Amino acid sequence: MALSFCGNKSNAYSVTKGVLNNPCFVDALNLVPHVFLLFITFPILFIGWGSQSSKVQIHHNTWLHFPGHNMRWILTFLLLLVHVCEFSEGIVCNMVMGTNHLHLFMPAFMGFVAATTSVIYYHNIETSNFPKLLLVLFIYWVLAFITKSIKLWKFAEDKDASQYLRLYITALLVILYGLLMAVEINVIRVRKYVFFANPQKVKPPEDLQDLGVRFLQPFVNLLSKATYWWMNPLIVGAHKRPIELKKIGKLPIAMRALTNYLRLKDAYEDQRTPEDPDRSPSIWRSMYRAFGRPILLSSTFRYLADLLGFAGPLCISGIVEQLNCEKDPVGNNTMVNNYLMSSSDLLENSSILAVLLFLALILQRTFLQASYYVTIETGINMRGALLAMIYNKILRLSTSNMSMGEMTLGQINNLVAIETNQLMWFLFLCPNLWAMPVQIVMGIILLRHFMGSSALVGASVIVLLAPVQYLIATKLADTQKITLEHSTDRVKKTTEILKGIKLLKLYAWENIFCDSVEETRGKELTSLRTFAFYTSMSIFMNAAIPIAAVLATFVTYHILNDKGPSPSQAFAALSLFHILVTPLFLLSTVVRFAVKALVSVQKLGEFLQSDEIGDDSWRNGDISVSFEAGKKHMGMVTINRKQPIRYQMDNYEQPTRRQMRPSETEDVAVKVTGGSFTWGNNLLTLSDINIRIPTGQLTMIVGQVGCGKSSLLLAMLGEMQAIEGGVYWSNSPSFVLCYRFNRNSVAYAAQKSWLLNATVEENITFGSPFNKQRYKAVIDACSLQPDIDLLPFGDQTEIGERGINLSGGQRQRICVARALYQNTNIVFLDDPFSALDIHLSDHLMQEGILKFLQDDKRTVVLVTHKLQYLIHADWIIAMKDGTVLREGTLKDIQTHDVELYDHWKTLMNRQDQELEKDIQQDSQTTLERKTLRRAFYSREAKNQIDDEDEEEEAEEEDDDNFSTTTNRRSKIPWKVCWCYLSSGGFFMVFLMIFSKLLKHSVIVAIDYWLANWTSKISNRQDSYSLLVFIILCAAGITLCLITSLTVEFLGLSAATNLHHNLLNKIIHAPIRFFDITPLGQILNRFSADTNIIDQHIPSTLESLTRSTLLCLSGIGVIASITPIFLVALVPLAVAFYFIQKYFRVASKDLQDLDDSTQLPLLCHFSETAEGLTTIRAFRHEARFKQRMLELTDTNNTAYLFLSAANRWLEVRTDYLGAVIVLAAAAASIWSFHYGLHPGGLVGLGLTYALTVTNYLNWVVRNLADLEVQMAAVKKVNSFLSTESENYEGSMDASQVPENWPQDGEIKIQGLCVRYDPMLKPVLKHVNAYIKPGQKVGICGRTGSGKSSLSLAFFNMVDVFEGKIIIDGIDICKLPLQTLRSRLSIILQDPVLFSGSIRFNLDPEKMCTDDRLWEALEIAQLKNMVKALPGGLDAVVTEGGENFSVGQRQLFCLARAFVRKSSIFIMDEATASIDMATENILQKVVMTAFADRTVVTIAHRVSSILDAEQVLVFSSGILVESDSGPNLLAQEESLFSVLVRTHK
DSSP: OOOOSSOSOGGGGOOTTOGGGOHHHHHHHHHHHHHHHHHHHHHHHHHTGGGGSOOOSOSOSOOOOOTTHHHHHHHHHHHHHHHHHHHHHHHHHHHHSSSOOGGGTHHHHHHHHHHHHHHHHHHHHHHHTOGGGHHHHHHHHHHHHHHHHHHHHHHHTSTTGGGSHHHHHHHHHHHHHHHHHHHHHHHHHHHOOSSSSSOOOOOOOHHHHSTTBOOOTTTSOHHHHHHTGGGHHHHHHTTTSOOOHHHHOBOOGGGSHHHHHHHHHHHHHTTSOSSOTTOOOOHHHHHHHHHHHHHHHHHHHHHHHHHHHTHHHHHHHHHHHHHHSOOOOOOBOTTTTOOBOOHHHHHTOHHHHHHHHHHHHHHHHHHHHHHHHHHHHHHHHHHHHHHHHHHHHHHHBOHHHHHTTSSOHHHHHHIIIIIHHHHHHHHHHHHHHHHHHHHHHHHHHHHHHHHTTHHHHHHHHHHHHHHHHHHHHHHHHHHHHHHHHHHHHHHHHHHHHHHTHHHHHHHTOHHHHHHHHHHHHHHHHHHHHHHHHHHHHHHHHHHHHHHHHHHHHHHHHHHHHSSOOOHHHHHHHHHHHHHHHHHHHHHHHHHHHHHHHHHHHHHHHHHHTSOBSOHHHHHHTSOOSOHHHHHHTSSSSOOOOSSOHHHHHHTTTOOOOOOSSOOTTOOEEEEEEEEEEEOSSSSEEEEEEEEEEETTSEEEEEOSTTSSHHHHHHHHTTOSEEEEEEEEESOSSSOOOOOSSSOOOEEEEOSSOOOOSEEHHHHHHTTSOOOHHHHHHHHHHTTOHHHHHHSTTGGGSEESTTSBOOOHHHHHHHHHHHHHHSOOSEEEEESTTTTSOHHHHHHIIIIIIIIIIHHTTOEEEEEOSOGGGGGGOSEEEEEETTEEEEEEOHHHHHHHOHHHHHHHHHHHHHHHHHHHHHHHSOOHHHHHHHHHHHHHHHHHHHHHHHHHHHHHHHHHHHHOOHHHHHHHHHOOOHHHHHHHHHHTOHHHHHHHHHHHHHHHHHHHHHHHHHHHHHHOOOSHHHHHHHHHHHHHHHHHHHHHHHHHHHHHHHHHHHHHHHHHHHHHHHHTSOHHHHHHSOHHHHHHIIIIIHHIIIIIHHHHHHHHHHHHHHHHHHHHHHHHHOTTHHHHHHHHHHHHHHHHHHHHHHHHHHHHHHHHHHHHHHHHHHHHHHTHHHHHHHTOHHHHHHHHHHHHHHHHHHHHHHHHHHHHHHHHHHHHHHHHHHHHHHHHHHHHHTTOSOHHHHHHHHHHHHHHHHHHHHHHHHHHHHHHHHHHHHHHHHHHTOOOOOOSOSSOGGGSOTTOSSSOOEEEEEEEEESSTTSOOSEEEEEEEEOTTOEEEEEESTTSSHHHHHHHHTTOSEEEEEEEEETTEEGGGSOHHHHHHTOEEEOSSOOOOSEEHHHHHOTTOOSOHHHHHHHHHHTTOHHHHHHSTTGGGOEEOGGGTTSOHHHHHHHHHHHHHHHOOSEEEEESTTTTSOHHHHHHHHHHHHHHTTTSEEEEEOSSGGGGTTOSEEEEEETTEEEEEEOHHHHHHOTTSHHHHHHHHTO
16 A cells, blocks of 8 residues: 555645645644754754853753743653644544555654654753753744644634544644743743843752762652652662762752751741740641642642553453454544544544553553652651651750659650651551542442442442451551560560570570570460461452452342353453552551551650750750741752851851850859759759859869769759759859850769760760860870770770670760860869779879869869868868758868868778778779770680681672672572571471462462353353352462461461571570670571561562562463563563662662661660760750751661662563553454454453553562561571580480589699680690699689689580599580589679579579578578568569679679589689678688688689689699699799789
8 A cells, every 4th residue: 555645535635725724734734843843953962062061060960950841841741642642543544544644643753753852852951051952942832833723723614623533632732832832931031041131140959069969859850750760870880889878978958857857847836826825736737837738749649640540440441342342433534535533433442542551551650659759758858857856855855854754765765766757657658548538439430330230249348348457457566566575575585695695504504594585485476476367367358358359249240130241341340359459458557557647646746845944045056047048948949049058057056155264353153042953843852052163173062872962063054943043154244144054065974974876086075176185185084095905996996885885984984084075164073983993083083183174274063972082172062961061161161060070081081991902902993994805805816707708708809890799799599598488397388389379370260260251142151150250269269368378377487496496506506606796796686687587578478479470470361362472571571680680789788778877866866865964064965966967867868769769660660561561452452353362361461461560569679678688587597507515425414423523623634725726725734633622722814814714614615635524524525514513603793684583593493492591691691682572582683783793793602502512613703892792702612612622713812812722824824833821932933923913
């Protein structure tokens, strides 16, 4: 058939009625503007004129938007859509005509090409900022508008034209061209690039001038926004190197926490009217005012997406109907033999319907993802604002709130970690609340249209089962709560075991404690079982409801109409039911979140209304960024401002700095007159306070414990409520009342030391500039250098909550150092000596306070109990019972209050005596340093090995080329997955795979049967078909139940086995394992990783298998109906492979970033709440707020990128899905025209194609999630390969005599010991003999091998040469349980477990009460325990915190005595107790253990002077062995040297 523009009819080119009356000529005229545009723009686009453009030096090529940018993109998209319709209509008309008429579709095609070119051209001009070239587009729109208007005018002249589709298409095009012309005129008006003398200069948005901003969603063009095209470099680049924080940069200003906080705060404060200032503002209203608009926008997108979603069923119905009754269109040939069609004619063409279905799917998915993105972004913004609001409130909380327990740390942490997240999630789901009911109603109306009243039966099945789903959802939440409680309990017990593992092993109690954990785990597993059951019920309901609804509908239809539905009805109804189930399933979740959100808002409201500290103080440092500045960047459009935000951030809430030194004439720094202060419970803590603090002098506050010394400091700092009187600070010229506010920063060291999660240096400098000389002086004054030298990275070591645990004394000295370092006039020190020994106290007093601070002429207020320092005081305040007893110099008090002075004198004498005692013994500090050294010494070897490994890895990575790195990062961890599945048991794995495959086969069979049944006409077979259909549906529902249960219980079985194996492996691991593995790392396996394995992996696995099988069965069905579809599938599969490969790697990195940035944020909140008084005393609120905003923004950036990456994936998989639908439809129509199958199967294929679209992205998302979650299994597995201790031994337990060891004779022969085969020996060729009942002392310098010998007795270390023989038996041959249960030891650190006193003394429950009381009496504890409620059953809290260190050590002694072993080892047992308790211990050992062999590893050499035998070690070698007096007699002996140097 020849191609000709106007067709082959003779009158086709006739112009006798006028040129414009020939439609072909009018169409040719319409081609002119399109050809003009292509002719002009192509050379410009291809020459690449970017080089001479006026681009600003900037890293983004998407930085500038001309006015009407978004409007232009929307209009262009609409234009393209209308051109597609015009082209389709032209093609259909052409097919009806006898000959080819190019003019029917050629202009439409050219129009489409021109519109596409126009938007590409515009994008290039915009990014190059060369607006003059827009003139081309302006001319194009004008020409196109004119030519289309002529066509419309000619159409309108025809009176029958109104019934034809082409008229409406032309009218739409005229409107669109007109609007685009208006947009172009507007650009000329605003930018003045032509026809004006002064064109407007434009700078890029401020955000994009900052090279750190990488989140480009607000700045890119509409197409990139909709498809997340700007994310491509990040996601593809993740393969080459992991995504780091640096790579994701900063947030745009409009999304930063500060901007959103200002917005929310304003909405919150606006509700307080002058008439009613105390009215509590509504948080809901504030959130609506601040974030309502984006939620409305998101809801609009959501409605559009939901309505477009119904195009699927309608188009399927149309296509199947058309294919079943293909008919010839009847037309009208009014205008010169041109066939014109009505809109109904167009919609009756199956090919057109397929294209419409494709377009509807693309649009629906784009709108849906846009809706998701907007809600998520708004949710993140709102969370940032709420966090800032909570933080501001925390900084203003009255101290009494915290101390009186009205507002606990736990509650604050919950607000930050849980309530804000609940609200964020509610916001994510909130558009569903109003979109879902509309979706459900629409769905039911359409069902009624297709299936008549029988549809209502099916719909009612869905609606009636929705409450059941809600019930299951609430049950799930309750069960999760119970599981969490058991889980917390289990982790607590595990923590105790790990902390006391050394003791448990030495006493052979590991199995008893292991059973206790297993018991708690049993309870946890019971609730996990319930959790698994409800989860599987939820999954089952979701899968079975559509089957049940379809069954009910079709059975009813058959009963009412006595025949089955037609294929078009059946498959439209089928896809409608699939659409309906989702909102109903989600509705229960949304309602649950809504309820949670209500509770969260209530908690938040109560918190924001709680008491604050003196309000005026806050005004001083309120946000100095004006609200107007904040308002400018509220919307998505960024307005340029004169001053970049960073400058404003610098002065954000900075308190006003005054001059550092008060003028010389003022002699009083602080004055309190007639002060009465309370903590807020109406009980006066301090009353009638009249004091003055002289400037530049040392004031000491003394008094008994609990007399209000610390409260007085806090009252001066304004932390207490003043009932009367006030505090005056002398930093204003006139001495006016300035209670709490208008004071300068005060360096304050609280009684309870408070550290930041930061390095030692950052803790000391605390935000002040670093001055090396000053820093060094402070370190020396606080004797911190020796401690810093022990830390792995010196003063750059992280300390604090997440860092290294320091002892009380070390923490306190860092806090004092912080106070000394600050350059403030006034220093408050609250009992800085409490945790320090006498040497350090003296040094700190002399070097720190008297020298460093006094030389600087700083005003020092010191609270202390050490009265010997009173002689240094310039001014003394003596307190008693909350009032000031005396005030003055020491001389004044000596003269005027002799009684008080004498009382002090007697106390001082007592302290001096203690001081003498102290000097004889090793100081507490030495002990603390020893503990610290031990903590790192044991890790050194591990670190060396690790470092070597890391170096090797680094070298490998350097050698690697790009491809192998990519492979390594994108590989799915199949090995780990298999390991997880095999933990669940092979039978369960088989059952899961088999039932899953069977279920999906049955579901396919149901739909296949439906297709066949609906395609038949005979009634006799109808009832038979119905019966088979019912049986298949019943089988499908049953299999849904079985599969959902098998997956969940497979997961449960795996979780049970993994935890059981992990616990047994860890608890039986050698002690060396615990030395080199940080406690936190082991605990993580039992807490976070176990939680993932318990609760997250099963549901992800279920979702992954379900979505994968749905997609595969869908593709399989389409391919079996139309094999030609496989041709299209190949490129689609390749595209899908690359999308998932890139996404998984990027998603994992972003997930890690999100997790790693969350913890510092939560820690910052909790540490702020803990250190409130210190932060406020230092006046550092602004700095801490700034830090909080930075941490929030960092976390929000990671989260935003993660959600944008998810959208990136979903848009791509959705578009792939749409192409699959188009390919399936095209293949079906093509096959049908060649008579390859009946129409019913077309419906089946298309319904499955739609299902594939829905589930493709879930395959990838679940795969990515599973990959991240499998890391938990991998970590647990790495511990499962740990070697256990050899518990068996070569002797059988039955061969060991019952009463062994009876005599307590010990022979050590050629003993060589090491901690690990990789390490050097710690004991070398030791030979010794200990007689039965002998009292032996072992001593030596630190690291000489003393403690290693004690561990060798218990076979806890690697004895690689020589042996220890106890009562004739080589201990290495004994089973460990037998050996360790027959010896007794007291360790240096007293370990008590939570439970009762009875449990701590005898966890094996082997002893009578009398024996326990006897042991307590020997340990001098009987009277104390008797006085406790419950006696032996009295409670011991975690770690024995409710007893003093000395008492805990005595309990350990009693525990050792209960065992009645003939060999008793004391490993530096007196190191952490005072002299008095030590004397008791020594006495007990001499009397109670008179007949036993006692080996004492001496910490204080003085304690073993009288020992019958002393073994002196040096560098792992036994150098001396004799009785104590004999060794002392030899002046040259190492023992004598040790005694002389007190080492």
